[in-house]
Amino acid sequence: MDAWKQLVNTALLGTEKLPLNPEALPSRIQEKLINADKTDPESYFMKAATLMLAYQKAGEQADTSVMPAIVPAEEETLPYCSPNALVVLKKLLSQQNQHLSLISFWAETCIANNWIIPPDILVAVLDLGADKKARFIRDKIRKIIGKRGEWMVQFNENWQYALPLYEDKLWQEGRIAERREAFAVIRHLEPSKAFEWLKAVWAEETAKDRKDFLLMFEKNISLGEEDFLQEVKAALMADKNLEKAINKEILGIVEMLLQRIEKLKQKNQTVAEKSGFLSGLFKKIVPSAMSDIEKEFLAEVKWQNYDETNKKLEQLGHLSWSAEFSQRVLEGIKPDQTNYYQVNYYAPLILELCRCLHPQTANYLNGITQSNSNDWQFNQYKERVVNPLLGAFDTIAEIEQL
């Protein structure tokens, strides 16, 4: 038996029940114990244990068995982002409520400069992308993590998304929830690809899944998708099971989608054409007069209907807003005597949409920070909307200068 194990056994049972047998100890320790007093079994045992512990500690060895080595990462071919750019990114990542639209803007700038992020920030960025709320910026994260980032994916399952064609893989092999998520992401990033996906598998999907995918179809809908929707509608009408609740629901959705397309036709412009910021917000020339869409929004808006208004605002999230409209929105979400808490509902969204706001809005915001009031709602507005927005404007300007 291993000597230390024997000592442990004696220690556990006590020297009274199991006195130490010194013969099991290494000879060097036995030599040292020759002069020890055996008539005091406790001391004798403790001396042996003390020697044995030192003997073991001094003789500890590293393992020399064969273990599989990790293949090192490939060398990077692109340069790291500038130190200034890194300062901005670190600031964005360290904020408690991470500002995804600004991080996204930062990543766009990084990509435009052909930069990648340095290794010491990789884990933070990979973790950010693993969060479901950041799924719409995953395509950008993929492009800035470099070879090192791709290499890192093997060590954490949550970072699988950073592999190329992750959504394609989910769409083909994933469970239904994963497929749904992949579809939502691709509909956001590459609407026509999502359309191709759906067309290809439409015949094989269950009615329930068809419904779910169609629900996500509203985003980024375009004129080219009308024929397909008409076909779906015709097939449903001809279906003898049309009376089934699920089929009725699908028909309802298809009709809603077709109406959206009608509307698009009237305005003679597709969302696909309008979407995306061509360059940084402040470089873009935006007319200060309101567009038809903006007028329509203001005509219909009910600020007390938080959820509905949030949804509608979000739909305008791909546009650069005119100066007048920007200010009308900010005034609209300002709390007053009748709407104490509405700032809670609007603050997160308006911050995410900060890049939509017209640069001239800064004047209005600055005016508010400079005015003082003891009014609780006013201060909430200042604290939760106005100051953070001004901070976001600063950051946008910083990123544009990179």
Add this chain to the structure above:
Amino acid sequence: MSQFTEDQVTQLAPDAASLKSGKDLANERKWVSFHQNERVLWGEVQGSGKDPYRTQVDLQNIAFKCSCPSRKFPCKHGLGLLFIAARNPSAIKQGIAEPAWVSDWISKRVDKAESKVEKDNHQEEDPKKAEKQAKDKEKRQKERQQKVEAGVAELDLWLKDLVRTGLLTLPERGHTFFEKTAARMVDAQATGLANMVRSFNKINFYNGNAWHTEALALSTNIYLLLESFKNLEKLPQLWQEDVRNMIGRTVAQKDLLAESNDNNTIKDTWLVIGRQTETEDDITIQRNWLYGCQSGQYALILNFAYKNTPMTNLLMVGSFVDATLVFYPSNSPFRAILKEQSLNTNTTDTFSSKGAFATWDAMQETFAGQLAKNPWFDDIPYMVEQLVLVNNNAQWFLKDSAGAFLPLNSAFSDKQIWHLLAITGGKPVDLFLIKTNNTVLPLGIMNQSDRTYQLLR
């Protein structure tokens, strides 16, 4: 002039809330003004009061002052100012004359530091007073000695009893069994023994049989110390010092400073390689490990804080400090105190690898030598070169250049492993680490060629 990193500033925060507020204040917009020169960083920030708060940071001997009413130390304003300086040094205006409120404070601090040194040099002024003090001291020491002797005898019986009846019943003994004995040792002014007895309560009795070995190892450590104390007179002088310190003698910092001489002080550029903070019964213990960049000497600086009082010594982990360290008398000098420090900004200084090891074997050989000098030695920092991470059966190891492996300590989190992987890309690096039992806990990556250090947190 980038003197410190965000990571280092983060380490100065007294708690998570202050850290968050500090980061929020790291926004140039929130500051009325901020300036810096070589010795001091200062700024004014609008708080809830009418006048802006005046915040200043002594950059040489890291210290803070702020006119805000916060009892946190450093307060969020000081942290915010340092964060701005760390993130974006170019944002801070330099070359502006210090206003009076800044130069008053900083000059006072410099004078105080200088007069302290002066005072240390002229202490024995009144011979009569000194004689009486010496007598009192001797008397106190004698009384203490008797108390400790009684405590040692008592613990000796207690331990023998434990060994005779067996350790198997330890898990059932309960917290108070050990706490009571520890309290007796505190009464006997043997706080070191008290802490060792308390360590029985830290053993995890519900994790298989691992506690068997831990409990026996702890018992033998106590036994060895008791025996050493009983035979104190027979031991060489420096051994006696170690035993007394282990038993629980406290050496006052001022006494140690007064006795500082060429043999127990080292002036060097010290790299603060890591820190561990523990809180126990309202007392926060901060362990700072340092490495002398020229001397290759390792050092441990302990700082203590009671409840919410601030740590007196503000060392920034990961920073290089020009400092004189005074080592406690010991057979293997390790624990030390700071005599004077200033931030090292000369990054062109060379770095000595005297304290570095090429393989695990070489490290172990040195460790064995240290054990021969101090058998209680544990949790010691080392630098080992050319290490690479390896994974085998879901367990992480570090492989040395000879192909031998030591397992990572379980305190090194997944996140830290990922961080280390990201930075190294799977290639070998030089690491400062803590050897604890037969595992290693990496502290940071040393780049010897350009003398930079990256903490792993």
